[in-house]
Amino acid sequence: MGGSWSGVPQGSVLGPLLFLIYITDLEEDVISKVFKFADDTKLFRQVSDMVDTVGMQEDLDRLVEWADKWQMQFNVSKCKVMHVGKKNPRHSYYVSSNGLKSVEVEKDLGIMITSDLKCSQQLNMHIAKLTEL
Secondary structure, three states, rough: OOOOEEOOOOOOOOOOHHHHHHOOOOOOOOOEEEEOOOOOOEEEOOOHHHHHHHHHHHHHHHHHHHHHHHHOOOHHHHHHEEOOOOOOOOOEEEEOEEEOOOOEEEEOOEEEEEEOOHHHHHHHHHHHHHHHO
């Protein structure tokens, strides 16, 4: 979340706490699972058919409605989709009218997450760091 007119000042003590209180109701009408950490929001849902893809898009639309209501913005350039599972229809999703980039690997809190949920990327990253020493 964030934008030129919203967000939390970096380095403040109360800022992160006040921000978390402010976004407490973010997922109120959302069916998918929502995980929040600081100013990051993740949306999870099992998607195996078109009904599920419609539900996921509706939940994304609900998050956008919430952000509009509270005069906030999602930084769409940082929003990504990871399709996990072989039966996932790999549908395209949108925040407002902006298509979200689909990724196979994403680093999250220092951990490499892959769409096949294997740990080889994480291990390769650590091996590379060890060989640099």
